[in-house]
Amino acid sequence: MLLHLRRSFVMAIICMVLFGFVYAFAGTGVAQLFFKEQANGSIGRNGSALVGQNWSSPKWFHGRPDDSGPYAANPAKGIAGGDNPLVANGVSGQSGATNLGPRSLTLLADTKQLVRYWHELGVNPTPDLVTTSGSGYDPDISPEDALVQVSMVSRATGIAPIRLRDLIARETRGPQFGFLGSSYINVLQLNEALARLR
Amino acid sequence: MSFLLTLLTLVVALGFTWRYLGSYMASVFEGRVHFLRRIERPIYRLLATSPEQEQTWKRYASALVVFSAVSLLFTYAILRLQGSLPLNPQHLGSVGSALSFNTSASFVTNTNWQNYGGETTMSYFSQMGALTVQQFVTPAVGIAVAIVVVRGFSRRTSQTVGNFWVDITRCLLYILLPAAFLFGIIFVAQGAVQTLAGTVSFHDALNNVTQTMARGPIAFMEAIKQLGTNGGGFLNANSASTLENPTGLTNFLSIYLLLAIPVALTYTFGKMVGSVRHGVALLSVMAILFGVWVGFTSFAEHQNNPAVAAAGIHSTVGNTEGKEVRFGDTSTALFAVASTSTSTGSADASYDSFTPIGGLGLLTGMMIGEVSPGGTGSGLYTLLIYAILAVFIGGLMIGRTPEYLGKKIQAREVKLAGLGALVMPITVLIVTALAVSLAAGRAGPLNAGPHGFSEILYALTSQGNNNGSAFGGLTGNTSFYNIVGAIDMLLGRFAIMIPVLALGGALAEKSVVPESLGTFRTDNGMFVGLTIGVVLIIGGLTFFPAISLGPIVEQLSHTRFF
Numbered sequence: 001m002l003l004h005l006r007r008s009f010v011m012a013i014i015c016m017v018l019f020g021f022v023y024a025f026a027g028t029g030v031a032q033l034f035f036k037e038q039a040n041g042s043i044g045r046n047g048s049a050l051v052g053q054n055w056s057s058p059k060w061f062h063g064r065p066d067d068s069g070p071y072a073a074n075p076a077k078g079i080a081g082g083d084n085p086l087v088a089n090g091v092s093g094q095s096g097a098t099n100l101g102p103r104s105l106t107l108l109a110d111t112k113q114l115v116r117y118w119h120e121l122g123v124n125p126t127p128d129l130v131t132t133s134g135s136g137y138d139p140d141i142s143p144e145d146a147l148v149q150v151s152m153v154s155r156a157t158g159i160a161p162i163r164l165r166d167l168i169a170r171e172t173r174g175p176q177f178g179f180l181g182s183s184y185i186n187v188l189q190l191n192e193a194l195a196r197l198r
Numbered sequence: 199m200s201f202l203l204t205l206l207t208l209v210v211a212l213g214f215t216w217r218y219l220g221s222y223m224a225s226v227f228e229g230r231v232h233f234l235r236r237i238e239r240p241i242y243r244l245l246a247t248s249p250e251q252e253q254t255w256k257r258y259a260s261a262l263v264v265f266s267a268v269s270l271l272f273t274y275a276i277l278r279l280q281g282s283l284p285l286n287p288q289h290l291g292s293v294g295s296a297l298s299f300n301t302s303a304s305f306v307t308n309t310n311w312q313n314y315g316g317e318t319t320m321s322y323f324s325q326m327g328a329l330t331v332q333q334f335v336t337p338a339v340g341i342a343v344a345i346v347v348v349r350g351f352s353r354r355t356s357q358t359v360g361n362f363w364v365d366i367t368r369c370l371l372y373i374l375l376p377a378a379f380l381f382g383i384i385f386v387a388q389g390a391v392q393t394l395a396g397t398v399s400f401h402d403a404l405n406n407v408t409q410t411m412a413r414g415p416i417a418f419m420e421a422i423k424q425l426g427t428n429g430g431g432f433l434n435a436n437s438a439s440t441l442e443n444p445t446g447l448t449n450f451l452s453i454y455l456l457l458a459i460p461v462a463l464t465y466t467f468g469k470m471v472g473s474v475r476h477g478v479a480l481l482s483v484m485a486i487l488f489g490v491w492v493g494f495t496s497f498a499e500h501q502n503n504p505a506v507a508a509a510g511i512h513s514t515v516g517n518t519e520g521k522e523v524r525f526g527d528t529s530t531a532l533f534a535v536a537s538t539s540t541s542t543g544s545a546d547a548s549y550d551s552f553t554p555i556g557g558l559g560l561l562t563g564m565m566i567g568e569v570s571p572g573g574t575g576s577g578l579y580t581l582l583i584y585a586i587l588a589v590f591i592g593g594l595m596i597g598r599t600p601e602y603l604g605k606k607i608q609a610r611e612v613k614l615a616g617l618g619a620l621v622m623p624i625t626v627l628i629v630t631a632l633a634v635s636l637a638a639g640r641a642g643p644l645n646a647g648p649h650g651f652s653e654i655l656y657a658l659t660s661q662g663n664n665n666g667s668a669f670g671g672l673t674g675n676t677s678f679y680n681i682v683g684a685i686d687m688l689l690g691r692f693a694i695m696i697p698v699l700a701l702g703g704a705l706a707e708k709s710v711v712p713e714s715l716g717t718f719r720t721d722n723g724m725f726v727g728l729t730i731g732v733v734l735i736i737g738g739l740t741f742f743p744a745i746s747l748g749p750i751v752e753q754l755s756h757t758r759f760f
Contacts, residue, residue, distance in 0.1 A: 004261050007245045007363060008268035014241060016272065019334035019370065019422075020327040027382045027418035031392035034383075039392040041413055041441070046402040050389065050440040053407050060405065064523070094315035095412070095435035097520045097548030099671035101649035102504050103752055105759045107519065107551075111509035127513035131506055133522050134438030134547040140523040142515070179200035179207075181446020182515075182526030188402075195404055 220465020252358035255703025286321035287396030310430030337426030340575030350705030389444035429543035487570035495559030520548025541573025543666030566737035644671030647760025
């Protein structure tokens with residue numbers, strides 16, 4: 001038993017050094033050397049393409065309503081939040097979903113509120129636009145989610161709908177290799193392209 | 199269409215992995231792989247052991263238990279001392295004692311149940327030095343146990359079953375480390391974060407929004423998290439987060455990685471016992487169960503979310519609540535089934551928001567004992583338990599002493615296999631009954647009605663099976679759930695491993711009975727069907743009453759909301 005204990009302590013230390021620190025440090029080294037931009041969070045001029053933001057003005061394409069009900073209510077009331085990784089799921093600093101079940105009264109009420117919110121903006125929402133994501137900061141929307149917002153953005157910016165549809169088509173990324181995952185648009189990149197159009 | 203292509207690619211990739219990784223793993227455990235001998239040999243010297251020093255199953259089991267206890271102690275100590283340790287750019291304080299106990303039990307049992315939010319609780323030191331370490335060590339331990347059972351069949355009249363230290367060292371160095379490192383690089387290249395720098399803030403002038411983003415050494419933890427069927431992510435959102443799982447490719451690779459070793463181990467088994475056909479039979483059991491579960495779960499997730507539909511939004515893209523746009527509904531369901539049918543438990547969506555039948559698919563994937571294909575090592579040894587029970591039942595039907603691979607399956611083996619099969623359901627049902635009887639347990643769920651019960655049942659099933667996935671609405675960071683969960687996880691790991699090691703030892707002692715015309719065949723379709731039947735009957739009979747109170751009631755509650 002004593003021999004087991006001694007070996008266990010030695011092995012635990014070897015593992016900590018080798019599979020904890022050497023592995024993670026070597027990995028970080030390779031990552032920082034060859035994939036610096038990705039490894040540091042894909043951060044551009046206006047934020048990271050990895051985390052969604054709360055786009056409240058009708059001049060911009062909106063992302064998914066992470067933070068659900070409050071997302072709809074907050075912009076009007078001037079409360080910051082929504083799509084911010086530091087308040088995702090309503091917990092400061094933590095990513096995560098709402099975790100509301102499929103027969104949840106709260107989910108039903110939240111969804112109704114979101115539908116009203118979109119109708120006030122003159123948008124007929126798609127399912128993505130009234131449901132929250134798994135991460136609490138999904139940075140992407142589907143092409144359909146962008147297309148239903150065209151009239152809203154067009155009214156607010158004066159850009160012709162046809163040009164916005166072109167923009168959406170250009171910014172759409174298909175499933176990887178044609179079949180892995182779904183078609184999506186990064187909302188930040190779409191809005192950056194929209195800013196250049198003005 | 200693209201989902202079918204995804205499935206096809208997965209099947210082809212796993213087919214190659216089954217053949218080549220399976221055969222490679224057999225070479226590793228038979229001591230024919232040496233390319234890292236400059237690291238391997240010094241480890242044996244430090245441990246004062248060598249491949250020639252074989253252990254009896256009892257020595258093997260006691261080494262495993264002592265090593266796991268020491269690992270638990272190390273993990274616990276690091277979490278408790280976190281506040282005074284380096285690599286802590288967020289200056290996070292030490293983790294509380296109940297949560298540290300639950301977390302260390304969770305990572306030492308390959309469960310990776312997380313009652314904490316990673317980015318707000320764990321320093322980089324804890325993530326690397328405590329949690330990632332266990333993500334390497336525990337799959338190695340699991341695989342070692344499976345290899346002992348395999349040796350039980352391949353050895354004849356042998357008192358020894360191998361050397362625990364040698365087996366885990368070889369598994370760590372030659373299987374887990376190179377593969378994890380390679381896939382870590384791919385994850386970073388795809389956009390997963392890997393840095394030692396702390397959080398970053400930025401201002402978007404277009405939108406006038408200021409954001410702060412959590413970062414850390416994420417990508418390489420991600421690779422071993424999936425490969426070792428661990429599932430514990432760096433961030434609270436786990437694989438749903440773009441920081442861990444940025445693209446459709448990384449999502450696919452995650453699914454592939456968590457299935458790779460459990461699937462390939464059936465080839466390793468076949469090769470080491472000298473009958474690949476037997477490996478194919480076990481693989482068929484896994485594949486048929488997995489296929490059925492993927493079928494109905496992805497079908498369920500392609501339906502409308504009842505609450506969203508009731509709010510007047512009808513979907514053609516399935517249940518989008520809690521899912522990420524870049525993955526889509528069916529790939530998310532595939533990930534979820536793969537994660538719950540192995541003992542991984544990582545999540546690229548909110549499983550709590552799955553449709554009732556989708557959630558049922560995940561829950562029952564765990565309840566059938568995680569054999570489709572199960573965790574690294576645990577999948578194979580649990581399925582071998584069921585195979586032995588199937589052989590026993592088959593033997594009863596034809597009135598002969600049952601044999602499996604020429605080894606007589608007698609009272610002792612059947613008792614050990616029965617014990618191994620019953621520990622999990624008994625533990626899970628008792629702790630679930632406890633949780634719903636006590637106020638402390640009933641305080642946990644976020645959702646009301648049958649879904650609240652599902653959250654409790656899911657949590658304790660997940661921990662009892664060492665899965666670690668969650669219906670995330672449950673508030674688990676309470677003394678009650680931390681302690682009950684830890685006990686659930688420890689029993690689910692060690693109370694199964696020890697009988698399994700004893701089984702391996704008992705089988706290794708036996709000589710081989712020559713095959714005759716009357717031998718009950720264990721490598722054909724009949725046996726595959728019988729084994730599937732045993733798996734479904736044991737899982738179904740024990741858990742049907744419980745699931746009928748949760749997801750089934752929920753599915754049947756048309757137009758009602760809670």
